Amino acid sequence: MIIEIEDLRKRYGARQAVDGVTLSVDEGEFFGLLGPNGAGKSTLVEIVEGLRRADSGRVSVFGKSPWPRDLDLLARLGIQTQSSSFFVRHTAREHLRRVATLHRVSRDRADEVLKLVGLEDSADTRVEKLSGGQRQRLAIASALTHDPELLFLDEPTAALDPLARKQLWGLLKSLPGTVVYTTHHLDEAEALCDRVAIIQNGRIVAVDTPAGLRERTGAASLEDAYLRLVAA
Numbered sequence: 403m404i405i406e407i408e409d410l411r412k413r414y415g416a417r418q419a420v421d422g423v424t425l426s427v428d429e430g431e432f433f434g435l436l437g438p439n440g441a442g443k444s445t446l447v448e449i450v451e452g453l454r455r456a457d458s459g460r461v462s463v464f465g466k467s468p469w470p471r472d473l474d475l476l477a478r479l480g481i482q483t484q485s486s487s488f489f490v491r492h493t494a495r496e497h498l499r500r501v502a503t504l505h506r507v508s509r510d511r512a513d514e515v516l517k518l519v520g521l522e523d524s525a526d527t528r529v530e531k532l533s534g535g536q537r538q539r540l541a542i543a544s545a546l547t548h549d550p551e552l553l554f555l556d557e558p559t560a561a562l563d564p565l566a567r568k569q570l571w572g573l574l575k576s577l578p579g580t581v582v583y584t585t586h587h588l589d590e591a592e593a594l595c596d597r598v599a600i601i602q603n604g605r606i607v608a609v610d611t612p613a614g615l616r617e618r619t620g621a622a623s624l625e626d627a628y629l630r631l632v633a634a
C-alpha cells in the first residue's frame with residue numbers, strides 16, 4: 403500500500419471536517435475521492451500531503467508519516483491544485499524549465515513533460531495566452547516535472563468546456579504512477595478510476611470500484627450510485 407490512513411480525525415472549531423477515516427491506496431491505482439462540497443475531501447488530501455496536521459489517527463505515505471513535514475517524502479509527491487499559478491510572461495517551456503530548476507532536475511525535463519501532456523505545439527506560447535484546457539495540461543505538467551511516484555489532482559477538469567474535458571481524459575488515463583484525484587464529474591470518475599471513495603460529513607460512505615458501487619446499489623451509472631449513497 404502506498405497510502406494507509408487509519409481512524410483519521412480533524413476538527414475546525416465545532417466542525418468535525420474529517421471524522422474517523424480509514425482508507426488505503428495501492429501502488430498504481432487511479433483513486434477517486436468523491437463527495438459533496440464541504441465533505442472533507444481537501445482536508446483529508448492535505449493531511450496526506452503533509453500540508454495540514456491531523457488531530458488524531460495515523461497516516462503513512464510510502465511507509466512514512468507526512469507530518470511533521472518531510473522534504474524527502476514531498477519530493478516523491480506531485481501536487482496539482484485548483485489555484486495553480488504560473489510564472490507570468492513565461493512561455494510554457496520557460497515556465498516548466500523554472501519548475502525543473504526549483505526541483506533540481508534537468509531543464510530538459512521541460513520538453514519531456516510538454517510532450518507527455520500533449521503541449522509540444524504550445525511550448526513557445528506565453529502562459530497567459532493558453533486556453534483553459536492547455537492551462538490545466540500545463541498545471542499537470544508542472545506537477546509531473548520531478549517525476550513523482552504519487553500524484554494528487556484536485557478537480558483537474560473543473561471549469562473546462564465539455565470537449566476540452568473529454569480531451570483531457572486521455573492524458574489523465576495515461577498518467578504514470580499512483581493518482582489520487584478529486585472531482586465532481588461522476589462520468590469522469592467512472593471512466594478513469596480503479597476505485598473511488600465516497601466521503602460525506604467527514605466519513606467514508608463507501609469504497610469500491612465504480613462497477614462494485616453500481617452493483618451494490620442497483621444503479622445504472624456511478625452517478626446514480628453516488629446519488630443513492632449520499633442521499634441514504
Ligand code: ADP
Nearest residue numbers: 414417419437438439440441442443444445446
Ligand atoms: P471539501 O474539500 O470536501 O469541499 P473541505 O475539506 O474543504 O471539504 O471542508 C470540510 C469542512 O471543514 C467544511 O465544513 C469547511 O467549511 C471546513 N473547513 C475547511 N477548512 C477550514 C479551515 N481552515 N478553518 C475552518 N473550517 C474549515
